[in-house]
Amino acid sequence: RNRRDYWGPFAALRPVFGGDAERIAVFEYYSDGVLFKGLAPPHQSILPADAAAYAGAATGNLQNLMVGPRPWLGPPLHAWWFSRATYEGPGWEEALGTFTQAAFPQCGHAARHYYGLQDESYLRLLDTHDLEQEAGRDVLDFGDVPRATLRVKANEALSAAAGLAARHQQLLKISSAIPHERERIARERLQAEYVSGMARHLANRMSAWQLALDGRSDEARPRLLAARRALADVEAWTAQHTPAGYAVLASGMLRAANNHTEAVAKLI
Structure with missing residues (x-):
């Protein structure tokens, strides 16, 4: 979808700036915790692919918003x-090994395995396929057109x-060992x-909607x-662990989640 719907318009703008890389900057949302409902996807394969594409398109500056509701x-x-990925571009395995060894000196290998499996689940959860964006919904609230895709997506989200x-259970085992x-x-x-909790909420809400x-x-x-129940778990987690400054961002996001959930309830 990015290649189909967005890359063409982006490429069409380049001649406006004379192809001068110093005049072309891209602002992305890879670390936007609000957009991702407080999730933290590592973007294992997406980041290097995007960075390489932008570099190949003579983009002089690639920026990333980092904000979150927690x-x-x-x-x-x-x-x-x-x-x-943006400034050095090493292979994912090499980069992940460096990160996990620094963050988890005693269990770097186990952490690498954890992040790799986590990324696979995130890819299944976040892929919108050809679902059309619905007005009044964030991208991870998904749409219901085409309906056949929603059916596939609901099952995929539950699996993710x-x-x-x-x-989460894997971390418990690592901690014990x-x-x-x-x-x-x-x-x-x-x-x-x-x-x-948030993944369970999104997946079950989507499944209830589709059904x-x-x-x-x-x-x-x-x-x-x-x-x-999953949303209640998220709200309880937020109340316990989120300081007031973050709660300003979290409150609107959770209120919207409740509104979408009750809209589904009215269909049943």
Whole structure:
């Protein structure tokens, strides 16, 4: 979709600036925690591909917004990886090894495995395929056109949410096996708790919506209940761990999530 809908218009603007790279800058949202509902996708393959494409298009400056509705409880891999992919461009395996060895000296290999599996789940959760953006919804609220894609996407999101929940359990095992890293892993676990809750909410809400649109209310109700419970977990996490300054951003995002959830409930 990016290549189809956005790259052409971007390339068409280059002649306006005479092809002068110093006059062409791109502002991206890879680390926008509000856009990503407080999630923290590492963008393993996306960042180097985008950075290479922009460099090949004579772009002189690539910037990345880093903001969030919650504290960064551990090293934000997506922000660190952005700087490496943009300015150094090493291979992902090499870069991830450097990061995890610095962040987790006693369990770098286990952390690399964790982040790799996490990225696979994120890719399944975040891919919108050919779903059309619906007015009044953020990109991760998804759309329902075409309906066939929504059916596929709902199942894909549920699988992705299960994968992210499994990553949380994986951190518990790492922490138990390597006590010297417990404090660092504990911070990562806090982030994983949030990620798992939000992913479960988005996936179950989407599934309930898809089932309701298909007239399958009996199947939609358990999904709606799961979405509400997951959102309650996210709200409880936010109340416990989010300082007032972050809560300003989190409150609107969570209010919108509740509104979308209740809109689905009205269809059942």
